[in-house]
Amino acid sequence: MELIYNDKKLNAEIAKGPNGYRLIADGEELDLDIGRLESGAYSILIKGKTVKAYVGSDKESVFVQINGSVFEFHIPKEDSERRSDMDSASGDEAYAILPPMPSKVVKVLVNVGDKVSVGDGLIILESMKMENLVKSKVDAVVKEINFSDGDLVDTGKVIIQLEKPNGDNKG
Amino acid sequence: MLKKILIANRGEIAIRVASACRQMGITAVGVYSEPDRTAKHIQYMDEAYLLGPASPLESYLNIDKIIEIAKNADCDAIHPGYGFLAENSDFAERCEREGLIFIGPRAETIRLLGSKIESRKLVKNAGAPIIPGMELSSNNFEEYRKAAEEIGYPVLIKASAGGGGKGMRIVEREEDLADALESASREAKSAFGDGTVYIEKLLKKPRHVEIQILADSTGRTVYLFERECSIQRRHQKIVEETPSTALYPELRRKMGEAAVKIAKAAGYLNAGTVEFLLDEDKSFYFLEVNTRIQVEHPITEMVTGIDLVAHQIKIASGEEIPFEQKDLHQRGSAIECRIYAEDPENNFFPSSGKILLCSEPTGPGIRCDSGIYSGYEVTVHYDPILSKLIAYGENRRQALERMSLALKDYVVLGIKNNIRFLYDVINHPEFHEGNTDTGFIPRNFPEYQIPQNDNDKLKYALAAAVYHSEKKSPAVGVYGKSEAPTPWETLGAFRLF
Numbered sequence: 001m002e003l004i005y006n007d008k009k010l011n012a013e014i015a016k017g018p019n020g021y022r023l024i025a026d027g028e029e030l031d032l033d034i035g036r037l038e039s040g041a042y043s044i045l046i047k048g049k050t051v052k053a054y055v056g057s058d059k060e061s062v063f064v065q066i067n068g069s070v071f072e073f074h075i076p077k078e079d080s081e082r083r084s085d086m087d088s089a090s091g092d093e094a095y096a097i098l099p100p101m102p103s104k105v106v107k108v109l110v111n112v113g114d115k116v117s118v119g120d121g122l123i124i125l126e127s128m129k130m131e132n133l134v135k136s137k138v139d140a141v142v143k144e145i146n147f148s149d150g151d152l153v154d155t156g157k158v159i160i161q162l163e164k165p166n167g168d169n170k171g
Numbered sequence: 172m173l174k175k176i177l178i179a180n181r182g183e184i185a186i187r188v189a190s191a192c193r194q195m196g197i198t199a200v201g202v203y204s205e206p207d208r209t210a211k212h213i214q215y216m217d218e219a220y221l222l223g224p225a226s227p228l229e230s231y232l233n234i235d236k237i238i239e240i241a242k243n244a245d246c247d248a249i250h251p252g253y254g255f256l257a258e259n260s261d262f263a264e265r266c267e268r269e270g271l272i273f274i275g276p277r278a279e280t281i282r283l284l285g286s287k288i289e290s291r292k293l294v295k296n297a298g299a300p301i302i303p304g305m306e307l308s309s310n311n312f313e314e315y316r317k318a319a320e321e322i323g324y325p326v327l328i329k330a331s332a333g334g335g336g337k338g339m340r341i342v343e344r345e346e347d348l349a350d351a352l353e354s355a356s357r358e359a360k361s362a363f364g365d366g367t368v369y370i371e372k373l374l375k376k377p378r379h380v381e382i383q384i385l386a387d388s389t390g391r392t393v394y395l396f397e398r399e400c401s402i403q404r405r406h407q408k409i410v411e412e413t414p415s416t417a418l419y420p421e422l423r424r425k426m427g428e429a430a431v432k433i434a435k436a437a438g439y440l441n442a443g444t445v446e447f448l449l450d451e452d453k454s455f456y457f458l459e460v461n462t463r464i465q466v467e468h469p470i471t472e473m474v475t476g477i478d479l480v481a482h483q484i485k486i487a488s489g490e491e492i493p494f495e496q497k498d499l500h501q502r503g504s505a506i507e508c509r510i511y512a513e514d515p516e517n518n519f520f521p522s523s524g525k526i527l528l529c530s531e532p533t534g535p536g537i538r539c540d541s542g543i544y545s546g547y548e549v550t551v552h553y554d555p556i557l558s559k560l561i562a563y564g565e566n567r568r569q570a571l572e573r574m575s576l577a578l579k580d581y582v583v584l585g586i587k588n589n590i591r592f593l594y595d596v597i598n599h600p601e602f603h604e605g606n607t608d609t610g611f612i613p614r615n616f617p618e619y620q621i622p623q624n625d626n627d628k629l630k631y632a633l634a635a636a637v638y639h640s641e642k643k644s645p646a647v648g649v650y651g652k653s654e655a656p657t658p659w660e661t662l663g664a665f666r667l668f
Contacts, residue, residue: 001640003633012637023634030630034638040528040545042638044631051628053635056527056545056584062640063527064632068579068594069624071632075640 003062004074020045094137097160103127105151105159114142115165122160125153141165172488173197173248173272177241178216180252181231182542183558184464185212188250191480193217200244202237204230206550211542218244225552231255234262238269248272248487254554257463258285274487276440276462284437284460287331288369294457297436299429302448302456304371312349315370319348322372328352330359331367336406338362341373376608377448379403380415380455382430383471385482386439387492394427395475396501398444398467401607402596404519409589409612410596411467412506413474416567416605417449426455433460442468442483466509466559469538473505473563504567506574508593510541510583512555515592515619521555524548527585532577536563536570539577549586557588567605571597591621 003010012025020033035043042053054065062073103125110122116136123134140162147159175198178188189199189212201216206225213219220240222230230236232255241249249271251257257275264278275281284290288308291301305318308331319326319342328351330338338359340351352368360366378401386392399415400408418426430445437460444465446458468479477499486492513519529545541558543549549557560577564570578594596602599615624632 001637003636005629005633010633012633014634014637014641021634021638023630023637025630025633030634032634034634040639041530042635044634046631046634051631053631054528054530054582054584055635055639057636057639058525058527058585062636063584064635064639065582065584066628066631066635068591069628069632070584070591071624071629071636073633073636 002076004076005071009076010073095140095162095164096158097122097134097162098158099125099127099153099155100132101127102155103132103153105147105149105153106131107149108145108147108160110142110145110160112142112145116140116142116162125159136162138162139165172490173484175200175244175246175248176274176484177202177237177244177246177249178212178252179231179237179249179256180254181207181210181212181553182556183212183540184252184254184466186215186542187540188252188480189215191478191484192250195481195484197484200241200246202231202240204552206548206552209547211544211547220244225550227255227552231553234259234265238265238271241271242269246271248274248484250274250483251463253463253466258461260285272487274441274483276443277438280437280439281462284462285332287329287333287459288367290437290460291457293436294433297432299433300454300456302371302374302458305369308367308369312352315352316345316348318370319345322370325373326370327373328355328368328370330355330363330365331369332363332365333359338368339406374448374450374456376451376610377401378415378417378608379408379446379458380417380426380449381444381446381461381465382427383465383468383479384430384434384439384443384445385479385486385492386434386441386443387486388440388489389491390435391492391495392431392434392439393492393494393496393499394430395471395477395479395499397423397426398470399607400467401609402602402611403609404612408467409509409511410506410593410602411470412504412567412570413470414501414504414567415449416607417453422453422455429455429457433457441486442479466556467507469540469559469561470505470507473538473561474501474503475499476502503563503565504570505561505563506567506570506597507559507561508574508578508597509556509589510558510560510581510593511589512549512557512586513589514587515589515616516621519589521551522549522587523551523555524586526583528582529584530580530582531558532560532580534573534577534580536573537561537577538563539581543583557583571603592616592619595619595622 015022017031019031023030033045040055044051044053051066056063064071106124106126108123117139120136121133122136125132143163144161147153176192177200178185192199198217201213201219202222203213204222204225222236249266256262260278260282263273263281266273294301303322325343328340338355340355342348342351356366356368380397380399382397383395397415398411398413400411402410433445442464444461447455448458449455512522514522526547529543531539538561543557562570562574564573581590
């Protein structure tokens with residue numbers, strides 16, 4: 001993604017790396033690890049040095065505070081428009097079913113190709129000794145099922161991928 | 172004891188008062204303007220009622236509506252906080268007339284002390300020091316000229332109804348006096364509806380030192396020592412501390428006793444603050460009495476261990492103050508920084524907008540009286556104070572070290588604020604030395620710029636920014652929302668009632 005800092009455009013991406021993640025910024029690469037803390041807070045580790053970074057963002061800016069210093073990044077116009085589309089209600093997120101916390105799959109209730117409506121049950125998950133029925137938030141078709149009954153699923157893993165019925169789902 | 176109190180205020184002070192009420196088993200009744208429905212103070216109330224639209228005149232200054240709500244809700248008292256109706260004698264009188272207890276001084280005391288000229292007279296008669304100057308206003312230029320000559324230039328023109336620096340002029344030479352009087356009077360007239368001005372001696376490098384007092388209905392009056400509030404921008408305090416680095420025990424006792432004398436002469440009831448200017452030669456002069464709980468009251472609470480708001484409520488309930496002057500002591504040191512939504516790089520201009528992220532410091536000796544949260548929208552309608560950060564230490568040095576760290580740890584992202592500025596103020600060598608006077612900010616920070624960021628931290632910041640922006644969508648809950656759904660959301664149909 002592109003960000004503007006002090007009137008200078010930076011091109012930066014985050015990818016998986018040997019120490020967790022890799023920051024690729026304007027052609028330079030830096031291995032680091034990022035841990036997600038409470039909402040808006042991250043632990044960033046580079047060569048043994050660790051900082052806590054607080055991030056707040058809206059459509060135009062990303063603010064980062066580290067140890068009392070505030071960095072203000074601006075999002076170039078095109079990017080900010082695209083982001084606002086993604087952030088809008090019933091965006092692509094509704095099509096990717098992820099566990100709220102590490103969970104066990106009790107029972108998958110659908111098959112690939114099934115049509116589902118808003119409110120239909122998709123999967124029963126168990127976490128912290130409680131069963132949760134996960135229901136669809138959208139009218140969709142089941143595109144992929146990545147786990148089976150009895151599997152353990154970590155946070156961040158897509159269990160079921162839905163797609164829009166006419167197949168125009170970008171995700 | 173009072174049973175139910177309406178808190179006619181908003182923001183951090185409404186929360187402060189509500190917490191005192193709830194600790195004491197008193198029902199806290201909140202009021203709010205339309206945009207304040209989701210303001211933080213409402214979360215701390217037992218009951219809450221709508222006042223009206225955003226405009227203060229239709230909401231927090233709307234006396235009729237506030238009285239109506241208090242009566243309908245069966246309240247027995249009203250706490251006005253600071254600002255808004257806190258020093259409005261008509262409001263205090265109206266409360267008395269409607270059978271509601273106004274938690275503060277009597278209406279006539281507020282009226283008397285609200286007039287600068289009247290209160291100067293009272294203080295002089297009580298035998299406490301006032302700044303040499305005129306005791307009467309006049310329509311005759313010759314009287315002003317004579318007074319200025321007697322006092323000696325430079326002199327200060329002040330508005331009788333004044334406050335916040337409005338209607339104030341420094342005059343260095345006689346030939347400038349006539350013009351300055353005219354413009355000060357014009358400014359006072361438009362700001363306070365009263366163009367009365369008077370002249371007093373200008374102190375060169377004064378400190379602002381005030382004394383906290385408490386007085387009960389039997390007349391027992393005690394002082395809870397000083398607060399030094401010399402760090403001001405545009406005549407508004409931003410950093411306060413106690414004890415003052417300028418006082419020594421004998422001077423502290425003298426100022427405290429002068430404050431008590433003034434309070435007794437005014438028939439004072441409840442909590443109040445007697446403000447003095449302290450000259451370089453350690454002479455002190457009466458400035459004014461603030462007839463309310465003050466913004467900076469927590470530092471006094473930290474060093475005395477006395478809960479001022481709780482005592483306000485007890486005194487209003489008719490209870491006697493349960494301690495005497497000899498029981499009161501200062502222990503350690505406390506400092507307060509006022510966190511404002513304002514731009515220190517642009518003449519402290521107020522800012523508004525959404526707080527994208529807020530994280531408040533904690534730790535030994537740290538108190539944060541706050542009216543904000545992540546996602547809170549700061550509007551332009553009210554005072555831009557967001558919160559107050561208070562640090563206590565066994566001595567001044569530790570209080571400053573704790574404050575310094577707490578300011579670094581204070582996260583308010585998305586709107587302009589003065590946190591970094593406050594950090595630079597309390598870390599200034601002159602401040603460290605305790606060398607503070609009311610000229611500190613203009614002298615040391617004439618054109619403030621937030622220091623450049625350390626480039627070493629940029630890579631960390633960039634990583635956090637990109638990770639936050641790109642990973643925001645996938646790694647969250649089932650529905651891609653920022654919070655994980657609760658079992659209640661996923662359980663399906665369910666009967667609660």
